[in-house]
Amino acid sequence: MSVAATAPAPARVFGSGIRRREDPRLLTGTALYTADFTLPGQAYAAILRSPHAHARIRTIDTARAKAAPGVVAVFTGADSDGVLKPIPCAWLIPNSNLKTAPYRPMATDTVRFVGDAVAVVVADSDHQAYDALELIDVDYAPLPAVVDPQKAAEAGAPHLHEEAPGNIAFHWTVAGGDIDAAFTSADVVVRDRIVQQRLIPTAMEPRGALAQYVPATGELTLWNTTQNPHIVRFIMSVVTGVPEDRLRVIAPEVGGGFGSKIPQIQGDFITVFCAMQLGRPVKWVETRSENYVSTTHGRDHVQEVELAATTDGRILGVRATVWAGMGGYLSTAAPGIPTILHGLMLSGPYQIPAIKEDVYGVYTTTTPVEAYRGAGRPEATYMLERLVDLLADEIKADPVEVRRRNLIPPFENGHAVATGLTYDSGDYQGALDTALAQIGYDNLRTEQAAARAKGRYIGIGVSMYVEICGLGPSQVAGAVGFQGGLWESAIVRFHPSGKVHVFVGISPHGQGEETTFAQVVADELGVAVTDVKVVHGDTENTPMGWGTYGSRATAVGGAALAIATRKIKEKARLLTSHLLEAAVEDIDYADGKFFVRGSPDKAKTIQDIALMANVAWNLPQGMEAGLEASSFYDPPNFTYPFGTHIAVVEVDPETGHVELKRYVAVDDCGRQINPTIVEGQVHGGVVQGIGQALWEQAVYDQNGQLLTGSLIDYAIPRADLLPDIDVRSTVTPSPHHPLGVKGIGEAGTIASTAAVYNAVIDALEPFTVRSIQMPLTPERVWRAITAGKGA
């Protein structure tokens, strides 16, 4: 008996930039997102949201809405309170006096941001639901708003929660080395006040949910726009009381997340509540306007920072105080972002003997803040890269030279920094040299000087970074208050025909792991990539996993997959030795074939083995049938990708417009499974970071109204405003990862904001401009130039 096997690809598939298998369905519009599913008897939910940033709810009158055509039900917080538990915060950082306040799926007596959910209408059609929404009468007693995190922490600021005096959600500190000595002995101290403006993630697909509850079985199925369906199941079970074994969460196609689909937000719970109350499927899909107030935002730091150094540019210490806006409530992972993912990263690629940072998480009457691509690391990189440029300016040295003097020398296995982290591997000098050579740095400086003589203002900005990825060892997760594990799992299953199913706990939503994970299996076992199907996103048929965020899907999930695949390989070797009657030590493997050493014609393909293992006619004593393996991988350390980005800009001195002329990105994410996908991730990441530098800002007025509440006002990057992005890489494998990979999802965003910002400040050097609030809008740049001309 034989089964036709697909011939393995001749060239090595690991490291090959093959096309993404996801793309045909995405590009032809046949992919199915949460909003595309419709169930028999489905009703539609529309959510009434607070128009006030802060107010007491005196009364809610739903009578007119209930009587409107097609309306099935109207619920308020009074209905859901006690049925649903408050939404839990899942990152309770220790030693920080953390004060969580109840975050209700629907507000009962007080609203704390514009967009806070107040009531829900369920109707037979979405139009009817929105029509009836206008018929709910809420009597609000407005309270004072506070939107700036530093001001919210001042005495006398409007107060949000009785549980959190002074609006302080937590105060966390990181300290290493003798910071006082560093500043006392310093020749030079440079300081800045940095505002990391609030950003709106703007995933192409807004959030939504479709919930089906079957009263007869007590089973709940939830289609959800999420980056982590298994966490959704866990949290949804806690809030609704539906046992985890009766709860199925499906993340169908998910149209981007960037962190905004990590947390469970009010609408998710409201949708489930309605479905359970009514015994009827209920769907809720955000409009874009709703997305802008109800889905989480990112960044929102005010940072007072200073750096101590010697006159020859050696960094002695970095000290900072950060006020991190949390919004009206603590979102799922929010406290961990300005602390663990930010404060611990303040050494960057540099040798810094002493570091101290105080971080205040502050409640403000704004949309809750969560992870946004980079999550904490862009804010750390920006802080360091600004300080280093300010130091270079102060001591009149080239910014590249100042960086060089402080870089951590190359290391292959472990380097401890003052914040307590141990980086895995790095060659920061290598990335810097590659970027400088690619951009032609020395020539550029000459061109810059020549252009200035003609009244043209060209700027060159360098940004170096180290980031923390592959979250992470579960023991560390527990120690830093993460209310879950951070391991990943994978199951690899060979069918009798040699085709393969891979089931993973991670949940890709644009990153391309359906392709890269197939490449890993194909590379390890010599099957064709097209013979491997990667299944993810459904808690009912995938093993437990903690989700896709923090550039961890390949760094952790990919390791689980590699180990499971290698278990298959070992079993195949054993079965081959049995079938070929040779000692297992004598079985070699190459290109999809297991053979007796020295006799390559005496061989079994992996497809032969898959068939024989599955029919189980002739297995060695004690071997179980089937060819399947699983792995639970808990990483021994984080991974630490790094790189250097260089931007070249030209500023129009008449208008303040910034034109990006060139961009070189050199990233080291360890070994690359698919360089084309790596490049794509870098492109997207770089562009989002440029967005922060030049265009994006969520602006609230003093009453807490979001002034940039739509894509008419909130400027996301557009292709015609961007140069070609020249993507290069160096390869420094992670020493502890089974595939040597590190992660690439966020690197671009982490590096690019500072690169572009530094370039603009460099261009404006003749006007003695030191600091401009981001984003660098033409008006802000023009004002800085105007002020500089006057000076």
Add this chain to the structure above:
Amino acid sequence: MFAANFEYLRATSLAEAHRLLAANPGAKLLAGGHSLVPLLKLRLAAPPAVIDIGPITELRGIAGQGDSLRIGALTTHAAVAASAEVRTSAAALAEAAAGVGDPAVRNRGTIGGNIAHADPASDLPTVLVALDAAVVAVGPKGERTIPAAEFFTGIMTTALRDNEIVAAVVVPMSKRGVGSAYVKFAHPASRYAVVGAAARVAVNKGTCAEVQVAVGGLVPHARRASAVERALTGQPAEAASFQAAAARVREDLGGDVNGDVFASAEYRAAMAPVYVKRALAAAAARAGLT
């Protein structure tokens, strides 16, 4: 978002559109839908009926009419931008049309719908005012021609009567020695004009013989910059005169410059001379090429 309920009606002729307008007080006309539909979806407009005039083929297309081009109201921005006639004889209009929104907007949005909507930050009104274009409005009892400078009367308000429909825009064609240009400071999100400047300049032996300039985006509606026009007429067509004349635009702006969270009124007012100067230079350069 979801629009409030409305009646959808369809007209295949101007006469039918007028009948439907008369029979449905408060009805709105739908052309390309790129101004009206967003208002409907945000529930900023909730008309009882929407009359789709898309099928009226006589309102579509570009044709010569004496010394002018007649551009049908339903002509899309993409068609205006791609038209060889417009590019040759009204370059500023082609330039403005090519910069409206994004390709999807330009493929659906129409010149008639754009000007009837009269967004103060819209590009086309500025160009039409500068070029001395006229709007052909058709009422139940016939048509009248309204000069563009009189058509736009305020923020989203026009001289159009409730029972009139924009049928066409008539744009004088540039002759030899005349060039036009439109230069804008586009909002990075909306692509609407933060500041827009349109100019048509006739150059005769190195001198600016005739000058037409309009600004938009920063004022409630597009308007002529007559102080600039006076200052440049008879001056040499060179950078120094463009700069000097453009500086006079502040006299034309008056006291009602718009500001918002992206760009303050003060900044916009400071940018107006820069963009007027650039528009003058580009128009004069084209005059030399024709």
